Amino acid sequence: MQTAPELEPxxxxxxxxxxxxxxxxxxxxxxxxxxxxxxxxxxxxxxLLIEQITDTTGTDPCRDPGGxxxxxxxxxxxxxxxxxxxxxx
Numbered sequence: 429m430q431t432a433p434e435l436e437p438x439x440x441x442x443x444x445x446x447x448x449x450x451x452x453x454x455x456x457x458x459x460x461x462x463x464x465x466x467x468x469x470x471x472x473x474x475x476l477l478i479e480q481i482t483d484t485t486g487t488d489p490c491r492d493p494g495g496x497x498x499x500x501x502x503x504x505x506x507x508x509x510x511x512x513x514x515x516x517x
Contacts, residue, residue, distance in 0.1 A: 451516035452480050459508040466502075466511060473513040474498065481515055489515070 458469035
């Protein structure tokens with residue numbers, strides 16, 4: 429007997445802020461409060477942030493020999509967690 433697969437937590441975009449000179453921030457929401465379920469939200473946030481950095485600076489930060497330093501902040505929400513990823517040049 430097959431059982432239905434569990435629904436994976438969703439990852440919706442909340443905000444995108446900043447400019448290339450002072451830094452950029454992306455916040456997405458995970459529908460789960462379990463850290464093991466935040467992968468999709470973190471991947472979405474990092475992907476959106478890299479796209480934003482590339483659009484703002486004209487260069488792909490992942491190709492920089494110095495690497496890409498990001499900071500991560502998690503905030504509790506009534507229906508999950510807000511995952512914020514920030515880049516400061």
